[in-house]
Amino acid sequence: MTRPKSPVRLDWVDPAVCSLDYRLKIVGRLPFFKHLPAEAISKINALFHDRDVHADERIYHEGDDAERLYLVAMGKVKLVRAAASGREVLLDILRGGEYFGALTIFGGRTYAETAIAQTDCCILQISSADFETILSEHPEVARRALEVVSQRLAESQEVVKQLSAYTTEQRIAAALLRLAGKLGETRGEHVLIQLLFSRQDLAAMTGATTETVSRVMSRFAEDKLIKSGRKRVKITDAKRLKKLAEKGAVN
């Protein structure tokens, strides 16, 4: 079994520090707001409250009244839905700058998913009412939000396609590539995924079991597509992995 002797250093995990100055900077860089003048941003900034959450802490639970919109300032947040069977489905992993929570305010009145901190993180929260005020004062924000949500919808539909039409092996390969695209850090030829995530998490992303994920990943490692250890993965041959994800075979 190919296993790296020296685990990749993981001290790059974002510290959950969120000073006031820093916050202003972060809000100003958010996709929703970055086009706005500095003055507007500082006014908007005042409407947000920051909050540190520890890894594994639950931010809100599906079914709770959807009263706030959240933005990830630092760290990673995962969105999950629980199935009746007890199985947990991992819908998305968000990094700094992404929103979650009550954009559904308008439509649904409760959260449709559960948000959990995947790492220690700092999040910004705002009441639905205050966010509506921002939308009224800065109509462009709604348009940016529209882009972001549309994008996310397209991604979700891609996952639907994957789950409907591809083998577990392909889905796992695709999930690794997706994570690498979003959270990957290039290291020479390789791409290290900057996130601590277990076989369990990957199983919840791909609709498979931990055992199957483990078996498939061992196979990937044998084929020199990835190197992996406890809670971390490095992609060593993205090209062939991609081919496998799409065509179902390495050749």
Add this chain to the structure above:
Amino acid sequence: MTRPKSPVRLDWVDPAVCSLDYRLKIVGRLPFFKHLPAEAISKINALFHDRDVHADERIYHEGDDAERLYLVAMGKVKLVRAAASGREVLLDILRGGEYFGALTIFGGRTYAETAIAQTDCCILQISSADFETILSEHPEVARRALEVVSQRLAESQEVVKQLSAYTTEQRIAAALLRLAGKLGETRGEHVLIQLLFSRQDLAAMTGATTETVSRVMSRFAEDKLIKSGRKRVKITDAKRLKKLAEKGAVN
């Protein structure tokens, strides 16, 4: 085998007629615009072009340049994505009043899915540029759109959950209930789904094969949950079907 002798009359299928007056009425009732004053609506109406499409005609193809936004005026439109394997995944079936096409303009520059007329229909189309004009002049429209897209995202995520965590039987039951909710017509105790759709379509919605769908539906019919014939389905016991969809068993 329980099979209805007299197939349900299907002459209720919308005629693809779309007069000018009628169009104004339709545009004014669309979720995007219905809150606007009559004057604004008539101006907006002028920016749309109507187009009749026949059943099975392709409106646009995934990968084409995303240059237009569409609204369904009459009839039903289905959105599909093709997998590399040749398998086709049915993402959604849209009815009158729903949008499709380039809300993704901003993000992606090509359509992520293929749109096909499921029945004869009349659709309204507008260029991205013109729609942007509307957004600028009527900022509320962006907010309505935000609701609509968020809602659709939540639904897509629900499908992801289904595909990840439920059996084919449960997914088929859920798909039938979803269709009934959206396109169903109550007939006494029963709900008739007002749409011609094959086992094939249902398979493409649930990530199953036509054969499996057929077997499962035969079982449903035996258990007196549904009655079905060629391209049509009537739900005769929604309550038990729902229980089955959620818990995996009728009891």
Add this chain to the structure above:
DNA sequence: CGACTTTTTGAGTCTAGTCAAAACATGTGG
């Protein structure tokens, strides 16, 4: 070093897929 969690491996089972063919429905033109 233990205690704990995560990952791996193994053996047996079952769900849903594949391939092939029959049954059925629907519409057409003779």
Add this chain to the structure above:
DNA sequence: CCACATGTTTTGACTAGACTCAAAAAGTCG
């Protein structure tokens, strides 16, 4: 109105991929 051509649905036999349960192995941390 019947016989045929076409598309849809059903059924059957077989297979394989992924799940389950159980237990061992490997990391991690105090």
